Amino acid sequence: MAVDLVRELEIGYQAQRAGNLTKAEQFYKKVLDADAANKHALNLMGMLFVNNGRASEAVDFITTALEIDPQDSQAHANLGLAYKDLGKIKLASTHLAESVRLQPNHPVVFNNLGNVLRLLDQPGKAIRAYEESIKLYPDFAECWSNLSAALNESNQPEPALKAAARAIELDPKLAQAYNNQGDVLLSLARYKDAMRSYEKAVDLSPQYVAAIINMARTQRDMDRPELGMQSLEKALQIEPGNPETHHVMGVLFEQMGDREKAAQKFLEAIELVPDMTVSYYNLSQIRGRRSSDEELDAMLALWNREEQSNESKMHLAYGLYRICEQREQFDEAFAYLAAGNKLKARNSTYKDAEVAEYLDGSVAGVAGVIERLAGDGGNRSSQPVFVLGMPRSGTSLTEQILASHSEIIGAGEVSFAFDTIHRIKELIGKPYPMNLVDVTAEQLNDLGDYYLSRHNDDNLTKTYVIDKSPLNFQYLGLLALALPGARFVHCHRDPVANCFAIHRIPFDKRQSYAHDLEALGQYYSRYKRLMQSWHELLPRRILDVRYEDTVEDIETQSRRMLNFLDLPFEDDVLSFYATKRVVKTPSASQVREPIYKTSVAAWKNYEKHLRPLIENLQIDING
Numbered sequence: 001m002a003v004d005l006v007r008e009l010e011i012g013y014q015a016q017r018a019g020n021l022t023k024a025e026q027f028y029k030k031v032l033d034a035d036a037a038n039k040h041a042l043n044l045m046g047m048l049f050v051n052n053g054r055a056s057e058a059v060d061f062i063t064t065a066l067e068i069d070p071q072d073s074q075a076h077a078n079l080g081l082a083y084k085d086l087g088k089i090k091l092a093s094t095h096l097a098e099s100v101r102l103q104p105n106h107p108v109v110f111n112n113l114g115n116v117l118r119l120l121d122q123p124g125k126a127i128r129a130y131e132e133s134i135k136l137y138p139d140f141a142e143c144w145s146n147l148s149a150a151l152n153e154s155n156q157p158e159p160a161l162k163a164a165a166r167a168i169e170l171d172p173k174l175a176q177a178y179n180n181q182g183d184v185l186l187s188l189a190r191y192k193d194a195m196r197s198y199e200k201a202v203d204l205s206p207q208y209v210a211a212i213i214n215m216a217r218t219q220r221d222m223d224r225p226e227l228g229m230q231s232l233e234k235a236l237q238i239e240p241g242n243p244e245t246h247h248v249m250g251v252l253f254e255q256m257g258d259r260e261k262a263a264q265k266f267l268e269a270i271e272l273v274p275d276m277t278v279s280y281y282n283l284s285q286i287r288g289r290r291s292s293d294e295e296l297d298a299m300l301a302l303w304n305r306e307e308q309s310n311e312s313k314m315h316l317a318y319g320l321y322r323i324c325e326q327r328e329q330f331d332e333a334f335a336y337l338a339a340g341n342k343l344k345a346r347n348s349t350y351k352d353a354e355v356a357e358y359l360d361g362s363v364a365g366v367a368g369v370i371e372r373l374a375g376d377g378g379n380r381s382s383q384p385v386f387v388l389g390m391p392r393s394g395t396s397l398t399e400q401i402l403a404s405h406s407e408i409i410g411a412g413e414v415s416f417a418f419d420t421i422h423r424i425k426e427l428i429g430k431p432y433p434m435n436l437v438d439v440t441a442e443q444l445n446d447l448g449d450y451y452l453s454r455h456n457d458d459n460l461t462k463t464y465v466i467d468k469s470p471l472n473f474q475y476l477g478l479l480a481l482a483l484p485g486a487r488f489v490h491c492h493r494d495p496v497a498n499c500f501a502i503h504r505i506p507f508d509k510r511q512s513y514a515h516d517l518e519a520l521g522q523y524y525s526r527y528k529r530l531m532q533s534w535h536e537l538l539p540r541r542i543l544d545v546r547y548e549d550t551v552e553d554i555e556t557q558s559r560r561m562l563n564f565l566d567l568p569f570e571d572d573v574l575s576f577y578a579t580k581r582v583v584k585t586p587s588a589s590q591v592r593e594p595i596y597k598t599s600v601a602a603w604k605n606y607e608k609h610l611r612p613l614i615e616n617l618q619i620d621i622n623g
Contacts, residue, residue: 005031009040016044021052039065039072047078055085073103077112084116087275088307092116100132107137114146121310121347123153141171148180152187155510160184175205182214189415191222209239213248223412225256243272247279259286275302277312281319281506291323299323314343318506330605337504338609341515348512350519352526358433359474359526363533365436366477369444370537375484377441379448382485383460385565386417387468388476389491390527391511392501394547397576398491399468401550401558404576407463407567416454417472417479420447424478436478447482464565471511473527476534480541488538489561490531493547495617499524500603500610521616 012027025048031041046062049055062079066072080096083089096113100106110133117126130147134140144167151160161184167177182197195218201211212235219228229252235245250265263286269279280299284291302308303316317340324333385408387399403410421432427443428435452460459465472479476488492498499520507514513523535542543564550557558573603610 005035005038005041009038009044012041013044016048016051021048024048037068039068039075042068043072043075043078046075046082050078050082050085053085055082058082059086071102073099073106073109076102077106077109080116081112084112084119089116089119089309090307093120100129104132105136107133107140107143110136111140111143111146114143114150118146118150118153119309123150124347126150127154139170141167141174141177144170145174145177145180148177148184152180152184157184157188173204175201175208175211178204179208179211179214182211182218186214186218186221188419189221191218194218195222207238209235209242209245212238213242213244216248216252220252220255221412225252228252241272243269243276243279246272247276247282250279250282254282254286259289262286263289270298274298275305275312277302277315277319281315281322284319284322290326296320296323310343310346314340314506317343318504321504325605328605334606334609340506341503344506344509345512345515348509348515350512350516350523352519352522355513355523355526359530361433362436362474362477363530363537365433366481367537369436369439369478369481373441373444373481377444377448378482378484379445379452380485381448381452381483382487383463383465384451384483384486385464385466385489386472386476386479386486387466387489387491388472389470390473390498390502390524391470391507391514392505393470393491393493393498394545394550395468395470395491397547397550398489398545398561399466401554401573401576402464402466402489402561402565404573405562405567405570406572408466408565409459409462409464410466410468411455411459413469414454414467415469416451417467417469417475419454420451420482421475421478423447423450432475432478444482447478448484451479451483463567473531473534476531476542477537480534480538486541487565488542489564490542490544491547492531492544494601495524495528495619496603496610496614497601498547499613499617500606503613517610517612518616521613521618524617 008027008031012024012031015021015027016024025045028041028045028048031038032045035041042061042065046058046060046065049058049061059079059082062075062082065075066079069075076095076099080092080094080099083092083095093113093116096109096116099109100113103109110129114126114129114133117123117129127147127150130143130150133143134147137143144163148160148163148167151157151163161181164177164181164184167174168181171177178197178201182194182201185191185194185197195215198211198215198218202208202215205211212231216228216231216235219225219231229249232245232249232252235242239245246265246269250262250269253259253265254262263283266279266283269276270283277299280295280302283289283295299316299320303313303320308316317336321333321337321340324330324336385402387395387402389395399410399412402408424435424439424443424447425431427446428438430438455465470491473490479486480488502514503517503520505514513519531542543561545557545561555574559569562569562573
């Protein structure tokens with residue numbers, strides 16, 4: 001009889017391998033009818049159900065197999081995949097980790113463990129799992145591709161690009177690798193390169209909806225929203241029930257100024273996937289819209305659910321903060337905001353000493369270049385205008401006002417300055433700012449030329465092109481030397497108001513100061529000292545624009561900015577909110593309506609919670 005059972009299992013397994021799942025299930029069932037405790041049949045039946053989209057049934061069979069043999073590494077691996085399909089990611093990671101502990105020579109299981117660790121927002125641990133997989137199987141193309149994604153999520157773009165390139169080298173037809181490569185390039189704002197990667201992914205796999213959605217994101221960032229919407233429509237034709245497509249459509253509608261359609265798309269995403277927490281967050285922050293009691297109840301139910309990834313919990317926290325604020329429940333609102341920031345800060349620690357060394361080194365290096373080269377070098381074009389300052393200091397509003405002038409085009413937030421500054425490492429071999437001691441006039445020419453080359457031809461058709469990347473204030477000194485004709489509009493506002501406006505937004509991990517009140521105060525103080533140094537080193541190159549002054553009297557400040565640029569006043573700048581252009585920042589809703597004053601002192605509702613911030617700003621809020 002035992003021999004017959006083995007034979008039945010072999011027939012079922014061969015049928016499963018051939019894709020005949022119905023036949024395989026029949027033979028596994030025969031074995032289990034004869035021997036209900038046959039762990040091999042239980043495990044194979046469980047894996048069949050995992051592959052057949054029947055994860056709940058799979059859990060029952062594999063759990064029974066593990067009760068018979070708790071040390072079965074393959075059963076743990078299979079159960080991990082079943083839990084992953086059910087959305088129980090923590091349980092999935094537990095069983096996959098146990099599998100590799102019991103049998104540490106299975107590259108596929110290490111790869112699967114890495115995948116679930118990424119879903120748990122633990123890219124560092126995922127990287128280690130992928131690296132273990134690659135040690136066992138160096139030519140594992142899919143794992144190299146996954147490693148690229150995890151490295152990108154850990155803000156390591158250069159190693160991420162190398163990992164994607166290795167995946168493509170091993171398997172030139174691996175569409176996922178091109179998609180992941182595109183994600184890295186998109187994070188670097190290398191839009192044309194990103195589009196080529198996504199297009200290659202779609203060429204290889206025409207039904208690859210994720211890559212098509214990423215094409216739409218890239219087209220949006222290239223200021224081609226109509227093309228982006230066309231790509232999303234194509235994605236919906238392929239997979240009408242894809243919630244991510246509806247969500248990205250919502251984001252694009254909001255950035256194009258259609259808040260009603262944006263809300264509709266976020267709701268459609270939620271209808272498709274009721275735990276689509278990122279859509280709940282985006283819905284909650286649409287300006288002028290009040291979240292319903294039903295939305296609040298649904299979000300609270302999700303908040304209290306035990307199985308929740310850090311990222312999902314974070315989106316819920318920021319969304320619940322917004323809804324409680326709408327209802328003027330400020331203490332409860334701040335409790336959710338604090339929870340969201342704690343989750344964001346978990347994988348991103350602010351290091352004030354390192355920031356101080358970097359910024360002080362920048363000032364010292366630029367001062368040395370000014371003394372040594374006495375104004376020689378650089379591209380003399382007067383087209384670039386940099387609108388910069390701390391995030392949430394009014395940079396989006398300022399750019400929208402200026403871009404409403406007939407002689408100015410707004411390029412939005414681009415990485416061109418960042419890329420230019422770090423190009424100097426290629427020229428000299430040392431990282432910024434240590435390389436400033438060796439920079440030559442010819443290299444400043446190269447940097448200036450390179451910066452302008454990053455703009456597309458459309459951006460350079462007007463008298464001025466605005467680069468509105470707030471954190472360019474870090475590089476202002478070298479940008480001023482590489483582009484001696486450029487001008488800088490520095491936006492600033494009340495320090496507490498500015499910092500609180502940052503703290504209430506889920507910024508990415510690169511802005512590690514944003515999610516801890518003490519760190520936020522320290523970083524703001526560093527920024528303020530840096531701007532004072534740039535003013536001293538570069539007199540008459542920088543115009544300070546105070547957000548509160550613009551809110552109070554837009555015409556006076558508009559005239560002042562245009563005078564700084566030697567341009568005549570135009571009435572269109574006063575109706576900036578009517579300008580038709582994509583706004584790709586958290587301020588998208590705000591800059592599409594007339595100036596409002598309610599946000600100027602919104603922080604006062606939370607003053608008692610902000611002592612760590614105020615103390616580190618070293619200011620007297622009553623003065």
